[in-house]
Amino acid sequence: MEFEDLQSAKEAIEGAKQNKDLSYIIICDSKDKVFASYKFEEGKKVLKRTRTEKTESFIDQEKLNVLTPIFSQKREIGYLAVGLSLSDLKREVAGNLRITFLVSIIIIILGILIATYLSKILSEPILKLTEAVRRLSSGEAEIKVELETEDEIGILAKAFNQMTDDLKNSREQLIQQEKMASVGQLAAGVAHELNNPLGGILGYSQFALEKITKKPLKDLTGDDIDTYTQYLKDIEHQSQRCKTIVQNLLKFARSSNKVAFDPLDLNSVLKDTLVFIHHQMEMGKVELITNLDQSPLKVMGNSNQLQQVFTNIILNAIQAMPDGGELIISTRKIEKEDNLPERVEIVFADTGCGIPQDNLNKVFEPFFTTKRVGEGTGLGLPVSYGIIKDHKGEILVESQLGKGAKFILWIPVLTIDKRSEAKRVKKVLKNV
Numbered sequence: 001m002e003f004e005d006l007q008s009a010k011e012a013i014e015g016a017k018q019n020k021d022l023s024y025i026i027i028c029d030s031k032d033k034v035f036a037s038y039k040f041e042e043g044k045k046v047l048k049r050t051r052t053e054k055t056e057s058f059i060d061q062e063k064l065n066v067l068t069p070i071f072s073q074k075r076e077i078g079y080l081a082v083g084l085s086l087s088d089l090k091r092e093v094a095g096n097l098r099i100t101f102l103v104s105i106i107i108i109i110l111g112i113l114i115a116t117y118l119s120k121i122l123s124e125p126i127l128k129l130t131e132a133v134r135r136l137s138s139g140e141a142e143i144k145v146e147l148e149t150e151d152e153i154g155i156l157a158k159a160f161n162q163m164t165d166d167l168k169n170s171r172e173q174l175i176q177q178e179k180m181a182s183v184g185q186l187a188a189g190v191a192h193e194l195n196n197p198l199g200g201i202l203g204y205s206q207f208a209l210e211k212i213t214k215k216p217l218k219d220l221t222g223d224d225i226d227t228y229t230q231y232l233k234d235i236e237h238q239s240q241r242c243k244t245i246v247q248n249l250l251k252f253a254r255s256s257n258k259v260a261f262d263p264l265d266l267n268s269v270l271k272d273t274l275v276f277i278h279h280q281m282e283m284g285k286v287e288l289i290t291n292l293d294q295s296p297l298k299v300m301g302n303s304n305q306l307q308q309v310f311t312n313i314i315l316n317a318i319q320a321m322p323d324g325g326e327l328i329i330s331t332r333k334i335e336k337e338d339n340l341p342e343r344v345e346i347v348f349a350d351t352g353c354g355i356p357q358d359n360l361n362k363v364f365e366p367f368f369t370t371k372r373v374g375e376g377t378g379l380g381l382p383v384s385y386g387i388i389k390d391h392k393g394e395i396l397v398e399s400q401l402g403k404g405a406k407f408i409l410w411i412p413v414l415t416i417d418k419r420s421e422a423k424r425v426k427k428v429l430k431n432v
């Protein structure tokens, strides 16, 4: 036996036993004879291993086994085998794994929540912008995106609002330009239209003057007075006619930046339009047949803009019938249908050249015209389309080549919202 100090070996083992993970300790001499041990049974298997001169370790049955030679004066005098139980460690690792797993799940859930929140913050303005672009492309003019942020999307929204403002302005200019073009086309007709009553006025005043020069006032008889009165009445009547024509034309030509929508009767807007366009039809040998609904056709609209639409369509019809023809204008109220509201229908049917099938869906495109330069701008129908869309209506075209064209307009009937009507009445009463 080469180990002398059994006592200190035992003390060392006693000390090591404090470690709760300790599974066994065996101290052997160089001939594998056990010198001291703790729980020998647990570790006896390791004694069967062929050992090297180095410290080695291996894991076996949830134990970390360490075998280390003991040297004295550079000579191996024995070895120490220590087993450490790994089950606590494993449990700890398992516990840590569970915590790691839970923390990961919490991080993932938080991540998803934050991502959803962020994407909502980011996507909401983008969705707002997308919706605004969709409305713009469907023809709506007054669109504003309410985004006050200072980030890129806020800048984009500002640029978008600026663009819709510019679009609105150029659209108004376009409407005005187009209107002036039709006023130009109407000028000859209006001049003619004014010529007749003016001729009458001139004639009656000449008669009157002639009579007065021939007969002094003191010689005037009752009959004379009656004749003069009749002359003056005719002069008044004809002047009134001139005034109506000029007023209507001025009203039509007036540029209005602020387009106010008021309750109006489509039949009377149509009749007002016909006053200044009437002679144009006569000159073009176009027979006008009107078939208007007996009762007033109430809609919410802008009479000036609607007159522009009617004028465009009527002028197109006159131009489509260079050798004369018939223009039938009819109005009626149509009851509510599945997805269409109760509406007023105005149909302009002519017996002109008609529109080829291929052109039917092009006529509402800006600058599409089949007329010679100077005769057509190609803006009449697109401008009319925009105006009717602003009135929440529809404009449709049907045609058979060589037989004529039919333009059908629908505008929703004015339905009086009871609450806003009550408010209006209250306001009126307050001001009385």
Ligand SMILES: Nc1ncnc2c1ncn2[C@@H]1O[C@H](COP(=O)(O)OP(=O)(O)O)[C@@H](O)[C@H]1O
Residues within 6 Å of the ligand: 312, 316, 317, 320, 350, 352, 353, 354, 355, 363, 368, 369, 370, 371, 375, 376, 377, 378, 379, 380, 381, 382, 404, 405
């Ligand atoms: N009543 C109609 N009959 C035949 N063609 C028509 C009629 N109305 C419009 N069109 C066609 O639609 C085109 C576009 O009309 P519009 O937008 O008013 O522009 P413009 O009258 O300046 O050409 C016309 O050039 C014409 O070819």
Ligand SMILES: [Mg+2]
Residues within 6 Å of the ligand: 312, 315, 316, 376, 378, 379, 380, 381
């Ligand atoms: Mg036209």
